[in-house]
Amino acid sequence: MPKSHIIEVKNLVKKYAKLVAVNDISFAVEEGEVFGLLGPNGAGKTTVISILCTLSKPTSGGASINGFDIVRQRSQVRQSIGLVFQDPSLDEQLTALENLEFHSRVYNVPASVRKERIEQVLGMVELWERRRDIVKTFSGGMKRRLELARGLLHYPKVLFLDEPTLGLDPQTRRRLWEFILNLRQKEGTTVFLTTHYMDEAEYADHIAVMDYGQLIALDNPERLKGTVGGDVINLSTVDNQKAQAELKERYQIQAGSDNEQLSFEIANGDRFIPTLIRELDTEISSISLRRPTLDDVFLKLTGHRLRDEAAKGELKDIVRQLGRRQRRR
Amino acid sequence: MNHLRGIYTIWYRDLLRVWRDKLRMASFLAFPLLFLVVFGSGLSSTMGMLAPGVDFSKFMFPGIIGMTVLMTSFMSGVSIVWDREFGFLKEVLVAPVSRVAVAAGKTLGGATIALIQGCLILLFAPLFGLTLSPGVLPQLLPTMFLVACALSAMGIFLASLIKSLEAHQAVVQLLMFPMIFLSGVFFPVDNVPAWMNVLVKINPATYSVDPIRQLMLGPESASALGITIFGHTMTIGEDLMIVAGFGLIMIILAMWSFGSQE
Numbered sequence A: 001m002p003k004s005h006i007i008e009v010k011n012l013v014k015k016y017a018k019l020v021a022v023n024d025i026s027f028a029v030e031e032g033e034v035f036g037l038l039g040p041n042g043a044g045k046t047t048v049i050s051i052l053c054t055l056s057k058p059t060s061g062g063a064s065i066n067g068f069d070i071v072r073q074r075s076q077v078r079q080s081i082g083l084v085f086q087d088p089s090l091d092e093q094l095t096a097l098e099n100l101e102f103h104s105r106v107y108n109v110p111a112s113v114r115k116e117r118i119e120q121v122l123g124m125v126e127l128w129e130r131r132r133d134i135v136k137t138f139s140g141g142m143k144r145r146l147e148l149a150r151g152l153l154h155y156p157k158v159l160f161l162d163e164p165t166l167g168l169d170p171q172t173r174r175r176l177w178e179f180i181l182n183l184r185q186k187e188g189t190t191v192f193l194t195t196h197y198m199d200e201a202e203y204a205d206h207i208a209v210m211d212y213g214q215l216i217a218l219d220n221p222e223r224l225k226g227t228v229g230g231d232v233i234n235l236s237t238v239d240n241q242k243a244q245a246e247l248k249e250r251y252q253i254q255a256g257s258d259n260e261q262l263s264f265e266i267a268n269g270d271r272f273i274p275t276l277i278r279e280l281d282t283e284i285s286s287i288s289l290r291r292p293t294l295d296d297v298f299l300k301l302t303g304h305r306l307r308d309e310a311a312k313g314e315l316k317d318i319v320r321q322l323g324r325r326q327r328r329r
Numbered sequence B: 001m002n003h004l005r006g007i008y009t010i011w012y013r014d015l016l017r018v019w020r021d022k023l024r025m026a027s028f029l030a031f032p033l034l035f036l037v038v039f040g041s042g043l044s045s046t047m048g049m050l051a052p053g054v055d056f057s058k059f060m061f062p063g064i065i066g067m068t069v070l071m072t073s074f075m076s077g078v079s080i081v082w083d084r085e086f087g088f089l090k091e092v093l094v095a096p097v098s099r100v101a102v103a104a105g106k107t108l109g110g111a112t113i114a115l116i117q118g119c120l121i122l123l124f125a126p127l128f129g130l131t132l133s134p135g136v137l138p139q140l141l142p143t144m145f146l147v148a149c150a151l152s153a154m155g156i157f158l159a160s161l162i163k164s165l166e167a168h169q170a171v172v173q174l175l176m177f178p179m180i181f182l183s184g185v186f187f188p189v190d191n192v193p194a195w196m197n198v199l200v201k202i203n204p205a206t207y208s209v210d211p212i213r214q215l216m217l218g219p220e221s222a223s224a225l226g227i228t229i230f231g232h233t234m235t236i237g238e239d240l241m242i243v244a245g246f247g248l249i250m251i252i253l254a255m256w257s258f259g260s261q262e
Helices: A045-052 A074-080 A096-106 A111-124 A140-152 A170-187 A221-226 A240-251 A269-279 A294-302 A307-328 B002-020 B022-047 B056-076 B078-086 B088-093 B099-122 B137-161 B165-181 B194-202 B204-217 B219-225 B236-259
Strands: A005-015 A020-030 A034-038 A060-065 A081-084 A158-162 A190-195 A206-211 A214-219 A231-237 A256-258 A261-266 A284-290 B049-051
Touching (some): A005 A045, A020 A190, A140 A170, A170 A190, A214 A221, B022 B099, B056 B099, B056 B137, B078 B137, B137 B204, B204 B219
Antiparallel strands (some): A005 A060, A206 A214, A231 A261, A231 A284
16 A cells, blocks of 8 residues: 555545435545545535544445544544634634634644744734734634634644635635645645536546545546536526537537537637538527536536536525524524 | 643633623623522521521522522523524534543533632622632532532533423423522422422422522521431532532433534
8 A cells, every 4th residue: 555645535424314424535635635525505515514523433345544544443534634614613712822722732743842833823814913813803804814824723734724715705716725735835735625616626646536425536637627628618608409400510519508608628629619600500699618617527527617606505504594693592 | 631622722712702792691690689689688588497596588598599590500501502593513513622622621511600600699608698618618619619510511402402492492481491490499398288299209309499598508507408318418519429420421311412513
């Protein structure tokens, strides 16, 4: 077994009463890489993370992190990992500093380096000035940054990020990513993240795609995009059905139809567009070309889009947070 | 060593939170004081002497101390339900701290807060005509702390099984109030109907209130107000054995329950 595999997952299965949340998945993560687990809400990503973090037990199969078994050596696994959860997990009644002090005590950070480490991570997420403020007064982005700082405080070998930027504004998301990538470079920390943001998955060295509890693809982003087979052309015409038939007859192109639009993949799309405009009998009302994204990969692999689900997921999240806020008072 | 640090950290956080929320702590004091002032003053003249030298105010005061400790301990479990609601419980559960330490830290945290609350009420004793000889405190405080630990363990165990604040509220209403009402806080329990007598005798709170009362009122009045089982009047030591046994079962259940949390 090569030592460079910091995470190894073998035939992992998690069943709830009737639902198979994770259905026999296996993969390995190399030390020091950014590994993305991609999939729509409910695909089983969070279940995988909570099993790897020892929060729940697998029904069958197993995994190891940093050489420690996630069922038999829980304590060592916990010491090896840092976590930033999808939902907030700070003590909002305490100050930022007190939250970090709690964490460094329970994670056995030696008292001699505690102060220095706290200053370092708070500086990194630019919250040192606010260290004595009660967390309740922080904005969503600040809380997330504080959680990230906390996750790094004990210098974990693997940092798990479960939808780390969900509900954050684009500027904060970008800043968070700078921190994460910087950290990987400086400390060699392995980053394991789940996301349904396509652009975030592209930061990863390897991406595993999950859908309905199964692993349906695992590769680097470039090669995954390569499976789409060239550029994506979106086309709308006065009569999409007719155009679709025409494309098939004339160019053997199987165009998908989605929301008043036809879309298909083709190599060297920029050269194909002039031909298409010249030759197509159906009148074209608009045409566009773009490089394939992971969203296209997902559509190709599963037959459904990731984005619709993601939007729904976000709405669910907002509703949940509102409910929580109301209950608080 | 690791265990101790874990217990200490969890205990310290609970105390810090209460310190942050001093207003809430003060509001918990208002309730027992209201009881003492309204019922104590209102009923003292009608009730007359319950035992030689013990009017209703004096009778009720140790009961209210017991009630304060019981309620605060029992309610300490709510912090777990809150932590679950606001996500912090996850931070605790994934930390490399044994679950045994988590349950122990939580229990000690709740018990410490309950002891402090009880002591604050104790400061009002002179107002209700009770004088405590300094010699009693070294017995009274450990007694209160033992009671607090036992009931906190119960509160923590129950809270670990409960997933929502609403459900916790319901359990508190259905369990805590009957336990307090049937423990001899408000009336002597030696002359109650047979069905109630059974409930009183199986109620662990009864054996929590009795030693506090015996210590505060002295042995003479205690013999008139004590708990009798099959003709035998319970001594302080016997009461405390029952409380300790109950607490031990509860803390084991709490540790087991935390160990199997997902």
